Each structure stands twice: as C-alpha cells, then as structure tokens.
Amino acid sequence: QVQLVQSGAEVKKPGASVKVSCKASGYTFTYHYIHWVRQAPGQGLEWMGIINPSGGSTNYAQKFQGRVTMTRDTSTSTVYMELSSLRSEDTAVYYCARVITMRDNWFDTWGQGTLVTVSS
Amino acid sequence: EIVMTQSPATLSVSPGERATLSCRARQSVTSNLAWYQQKPGQAPRLLIYGASTRATGIPARFSGSGSGTEFTLTISSLQSEDFAVYYCQQYNNWPLTFGGGTKVEIK
Numbered sequence A: 001q002v003q004l005v006q007s008g009a010e011v012k013k014p015g016a017s018v019k020v021s022c023k024a025s026g027y028t029f030t031y032h033y034i035h036w037v038r039q040a041p042g043q044g045l046e047w048m049g050i051i052n053p054s055g056g057s058t059n060y061a062q063k064f065q066g067r068v069t070m071t072r073d074t075s076t077s078t079v080y081m082e083l084s085s086l087r088s089e090d091t092a093v094y095y096c097a098r099v100i101t102m103r104d105n106w107f108d109t110w111g112q113g114t115l116v117t118v119s120s
Numbered sequence B: 001e002i003v004m005t006q007s008p009a010t011l012s013v014s015p016g017e018r019a020t021l022s023c024r025a026r027q028s029v030t031s032n033l034a035w036y037q038q039k040p041g042q043a044p045r046l047l048i049y050g051a052s053t054r055a056t057g058i059p060a061r062f063s064g065s066g067s068g069t070e071f072t073l074t075i076s077s078l079q080s081e082d083f084a085v086y087y088c089q090q091y092n093n094w095p096l097t098f099g100g101g102t103k104v105e106i107k
Helices: none
Strands: A003-006 A010-012 A018-025 A034-039 A045-051 A058-060 A068-073 A078-083 A092-099 A107-110 A114-118 B004-007 B010-013 B019-025 B033-038 B045-049 B062-067 B070-075 B085-090 B102-106
Touching (some): A003 A092, A010 A018, A018 A092, A018 A114, A034 A068, A045 A068, A045 A078, A045 A092, A078 A092, A107 B045, B010 B019, B019 B085, B045 B062, B070 B085
Parallel strands (some): A010 A114
Antiparallel strands (some): A003 A018, A018 A078, A034 A045, A034 A092, A092 A107, A092 A114, B004 B019, B019 B070, B033 B045, B033 B085, B062 B070, B085 B102
16 A cells, blocks of 8 residues: 655754655655645644655755755655754644645645654 | 635544534635545545535545535444544645544544
C-alpha cells in the first residue's frame, strides 16, 4: 500500500537546524510530487513547499524562503526537509504529503508526522 | 495569498444529526478545494477533492458542494468516529492555503 514514513521526533536549540526525512513506498517514487505541511501545537495547517522527486525542483512558501531546503534521494525513495535558524515558533509537527499530479495539489497520502521541538 | 475562512470554529452536534461546515475563500478558487478530517494525534485524512468528489473509501454520508468562494461540507448523520477537526484547503493558487478548521464535538 502507498505509505510515507517519517523520521522520529527531534529536540533542537534555537539557531540550530533540523532535517526530517520522509520515505515513500508502495508506488513509483518519481511519479508524484511531495509537499511539506506543518502544524504548531493546537493550531491549523501551514503549507511549506513542494519538491518534484523526479528532477528535484522545488517551490517554497515565501515565509520559509532562505531557511528551508527540500531534497530527495531517488535511490532510497526518500525526501528530506531541512529547516535552519530554528526559533521557538518553529515548534510543530511536520508532515510530508503526496499529491496525485502537479496540477491537482490535494493530499491523498500523509506521513505520520514528525514533532520538532525548539527549546533552549 | 488566498485566505480561507471556516465557520463555525466549533460545532456541537448530537450523534445521528446533520452537520454543515462552511469554508469561504477571499477570492475565487473555482472548484479547486479539498476537505480533510483530523483526529487528535493523527495526520489529516483526505475526504473530498474537486469541491465535491469523495476520496477513495470515504463514506457517502460525507458530501461537498460549492464553487468559486463558498463551499460546504455536509455530514448527513454523524457517527461517533466523525467527531474531529475539519480543514478546507485551496489548491487553485500558490501558495496553497488552509482554513483555520472547524471542530465538530459531541453535543
């Protein structure tokens, strides 16, 4: 079955970076774009960006430009999201999510989420 | 960016009753709207895309309607497993944006 499995929870200090992984299985990795969405505690969902697993091209939300980097490794069917210069407001659950096509950006499969806690 | 506004923030409903959730876009998103259900400690689950198409495996009691700027998610007869938070999401324009959510709680 189609699955996205994310790496485990992280605790980071302000100013540090975090890299979260998302391993895909059950489908052809390069056929479907992957997005990252985050959710602060008790809050709603916030879109961060998208990566094309085939060519590696990305598109980031303006809010995260300069601080986020999304990459992929086709040999392991894994995408990564790295967020730098962490601050307390970045404490959130980070999700990867798959879309069916580049045009239809609704998320049919989600990872289980990775809690990133930023605290001194 | 397109701001999505959901109402009400909380909806108290008795099991078996009908629930109607609203999502409004500040500008037209045509029919490029999806609905998700999220339970505590879980990832969101896709319910509806294209404003009115149920995702695979979603029960028929969930229905979506609307286009342009006004959308509705209706749950015809609430079951115990339907008490959750519901989000709408537009994918007509970048950046993708979500509504603030509607919590459906037991009355």
